[in-house]
Every structure is written in C-alpha cells, then in structure tokens.
Amino acid sequence: MKVHEYQAKEIFAKYGIPVPTGQVAQSPQEVRQAAAEIGCPVMIKSQVHVGGRGKAGGIKMAQTPEEAETLGAEILGMKIKGLEVGKVLVTQAVDIDSEAYLGVIVDRRSQKPVVMVSAAGGVDIEEVARETPEKIHKLTVDPLFGLLPFQARKLVFRIYEDPKIASQAAKILQKLYRAFWECDASLIEINPLVVTSQGEVWAVDAKFNEDDNALFRQSWIAQMRDRQAEIPEELEAREKGLSFVKLDGTVGCVVNGAGLAMGTMDLIKHYGGEPANFLDIGGSSSPEKVTAAMRILLRDANVKVVLFNIFGGITRCDDVANGLVSAIKEVGVDLPIVIRLTGTNADEGKEILRRNDLVAVDSMEEVVQKAIQMVGA
DSSP, rough: OOHHHHHHHHHHHHHHHHOOOOOOOEHHHHHHHHHHHHOOEEEOOOOOOOSSSTTTOOEEEEESHHHHHHHHHHTOOOTTTTTEOOOEEEEEEEOEEOOOOEEEHHHHHEEEEEEEEEEEOSSSSSHHHHHHHGGGEEEEEOTOOSOHHHHHHHHHHTOOOOOOHHHHHHHHHHHHHHHHHHTTTEEEEEEEEEEEETSOOOEOOOOEEGGGGGGOOOOOHHHHOOOOGGGGHHHHHHHHHHEEOSSSSSSSEEESHHHHHHHHHHHHTTHHHHHOEEEETTOOOOOHHHHHHHHHHOOOOOOOOOEEEEEEEESSSHHHHHHHHHHHIIOOOSSSSSEEEEEEHHHHHHHHHTTOOOOOOOOOOHHHHHHHHHHHH
C-alpha cells in the first residue's frame, strides 16, 4: 500500500525526523490560505502515487499567496502518468545547499532490510543505480540488532565530510530505520535529504510503502489508504480476493498461484508476446473469482486474447471451468480464449469446457504460443 507524501511526512514527524511545515489543499483558495499561513516562499506539490511529479510540472514554487493560488489551479486537476491530481501539499520552501538520498528496502535475496545512502539526491534512485551504481552505498542490516549507531555514522560519512552534518544525518537515518521496522514498511525513502546553507538538515520529500500483509496490525496506516488514487481494477481485484497488477501488453492472463503467474508471463515474453497483467486467482476453487477476474480483464482495451493457465492442486479444475463458462455467459466475452488445464479434476474440467465449445491443452508452451498467434491473427 502506498501513501501520499504528506502522509509519509506525518509518519516521519512521529519518529522525530525533521520535515518542513506543510498543509494539504484541495482547491486553489485553500492553496492560497495555506501559503499565507505558512509564509512564502512555498512549494506546491501534487499528491499522486507516481514518481516524476516535478518533471511533469506537478511541483512548483510560489513567492506569494496569490501566485500560490494561480499555480494551485494549474496543478489541481492535471494528470500525471494517467492519475488526476486531487490534492496538493503546500509546504515551506527550504534553502538548499546540498541534496542526498536515504532509504530502506526489503532485500528478498538476503531476506533482510537494506539501508542505502547516496550523495546523488534529488533524482530517481533507479536512474542513479542504473547509470552510476558506485554512488549508492548499501548496508544489509541484521534484523535482530537493527541499525546500530556506528553503522549509521559509517554510512553517512560516505556522503558527508562535515562531522556536524553527518551527526544529524546519522540520527535521521536511525529514525528512518526505526520507522521502517516498527511500521512494517516495504520501502521508506527520503529523497532528497537537504542540508541548508545554515547547516540544518531536512527531509523535504518522503516516500513510504506499507506491506499489505501487515495492515491488520497497522490500522492507523491502513486508514491512510486513498482509494481514489488507486487503479480501479487493482482496487476491485483486492476486494474480490485476487492479486492483480495492470501491465501494458495484449495477452490477458488468469493464473492460479503467484509463481505460476510469473512463469506464465516469462514464457509469454520468451515467445515474443507481452503480458497485459499479473492476475492470480489464488488457491481457491471459487467460480466467482474466475468471473470477477474476467470482468476485470475485459475492461482493458489492450487485451486481444485471454490466457488461462491452471495447475490444479488445491484449486479444482472443474470449478475453474465452471467459473469460466459462467463468466463467458455473464460478461459476454468476444475475445479468443486459450486454456491450459491440468491437475485436480482436470478431466472433469475439460469435459465441462468441451460441452461449451472450449478446448483445453496440457502444455504451457502450447497455450502460450497459441495466445501469441491469436494476438497476431
């Protein structure tokens, strides 16, 4: 689960990380009022769950409340990577002398948190990692001990020479790690961490992603979820008990099991196709889930063929077949459908499909190749 910048800064402030004063506004008039109360100059920052806001014109500086109102009117309602800006953060502008990056992520390979720092702040860390990876300094943290003070100091001295600045940054880094750990985050970032000409250190931007699996014990963070800012199909899928991620391809995938879903997408790429989504119906044998999956898939105009890849273990192939037949009748599918059905009750499932003029195959390679052929047909 992603939260907006202003919400991430609320979390930061709770852990003692210094953030500039700010207010959320949803109209140009509210932007002007906030600017007057905070004191200009101010930054007006669009609140959407995507990166590249500045490059898209979603972050601007205002020198007066009147200018803030004008710029607020320009930013509110604009679309950034397909998401409409419904609110902005009006925040105190900070005199910037230098910018750095601090972050913590979960490294799935080591199954431990990794702390990262870089003097190349203010730009996408992915760009830094791709073009100048030597500028990123990393430390894998033992979760039993956490980030120790000497480790934090050693890291920040890689990016700051001034001991006073490094001391402030080390304390912020430890607080950032504590917030990451105690809040069950999957990612937490300050980009940039700014040093002013007066020697003050501020987190002027904030990013926080919550692990969905921990929301049951982080109810105060769960309340920050902005449903209007999420992709509607992904929101509906979650409510239906499906795992869905929209992609840009043409082959719509319905698969049971995350590993099989990843393997299916890899095979589609291997044979020259492009998956339109990741969609895992899970280990349930619920026909309703299949119907819900079809409804979500068919909203994507880019989808040219629907590929079912079902390996029945807990999931019963006959229930999937019934769900597929029901979905076709209810939704009115006019796209070609290719099906791989094998495992528990596979023969029964294939018979159900046969009676409804649908054919299933046993091989992943065959079903993927058929799907790609139909896209090009």
